[in-house]
Amino acid sequence: MDIEQYLLAEHSKAQCLRIVEYIGNDKERFASLMRSFLRGPYRITQRAAWPLSICIERYPELINPWFSKLLNKLEEPGTHNAVTRNIVRTLQFVKIPQRHQGRVMSICFDQIANPQA
Template sequence: MRIVAYVGNNAKRFAELMTLFLKGEYRVTQRAAWPISYCVQNYPELVRPWYAQLFRKLEEPGAHDAVARNILRLLQFVEIPKRYHGKAMTICFDHITSVSSAPAIKACALTILQGLALHYPEIKPELKLIIEENWDQESPAFRSRARKLLKTLKI
């Protein structure tokens, strides 16, 4: 939390933290992920110049779960630019259908898809089907988010 407080709304400090996250060694990247998501939760405008790099990082093979979890976590708190909607949907659908994705990653992916479904109502039936098919195998975190999603989207 001290790092989050230090960065605050300062774009230069946020850029330094993002550089560590995007280009640092494995352990540094992993440790920088958490404060980044909280900085963006507090100041969503900080992430505006970083979308392209964040989506590239999400698509990196072998990225640690902490990286995906915290990028998806921060994407819950922002309006994703339209040009990244397709990538965001693909990544989120891949995570919610993957047996190897961690419960927290799936929960964040559901929240992002909930927001995107407002722009693309045609994804609602597929989302509902995936939730129903996987309900019994999923974690309590997934089921809680899924229940809220289904209720909010009225599907």
């Protein structure tokens, strides 16, 4: 499955779940979704956020090698509010590594203090 093609083909719950079922707990397939999410363009990032959050909810360990890159995306200037919300939403399903806890807290406080968020 070409995940990006599936993301572009349709934006629906059914399509999202097809992608999630395809990925399962496969690290390589999840990596493909993460690369699409992080690389963009915005439409891909936006559509990848939904299956990404479901995959992480089901298999929280998949996020471990991607934690720093997700936090970098949160801090990236111009990241759309919806993308930020989806990334922060995924954090509720994982144990945040201690080395990232301060950074996550700082990012979340910045979001709370931002009237545009």
